[in-house]
Amino acid sequence: MNPRRRIARTLLCGALLTLSACGIPATGVVEAGEPATGVRGPAGTPTPTQAPSEAVPAAAVPLYFVADGDLVAVTRTVIGATDLASAVLMLFKGPDAEER
Structure with missing residues (x-):
């Protein structure tokens, strides 16, 4: 292979790697409060998982499930x-x- 072509390919690869970077700077840990726990309802309050009341309808x-290779x-x-x-x-x- 021609040495000029090899140098050109190497420079082209280096330029492509540089241009393909996303441009987003690296950041450290961002303190944003407590870690997420549980599932929250639409209003931001915890969804109850205790025994339901009589007013709540059936869902x-x-x-x-997979049975004999079929969903x-x-x-x-x-x-x-x-x-x-x-x-x-x-x-x-x-x-x-x-259900089985």
Whole structure:
């Protein structure tokens, strides 16, 4: 290979690497308060996960399980408020005897 071409390629690669940088400067740790905990409702208040009251209607929660290599949709009816954490816990418990 021609030495001039090799030098030109090396310079071109260096220029491309320099130009491809995003331009955002590195920063240190930004103190912004306490770490996130739990799931919050739309109003910013913690979503209740205790026993629901009588005024809360039943909710249908769609869950997806794998059976014989296929994705199977199962709908569970849950009394009370449901949140992301309770849906994940239902997935971890797996399908019940009726859903199998």
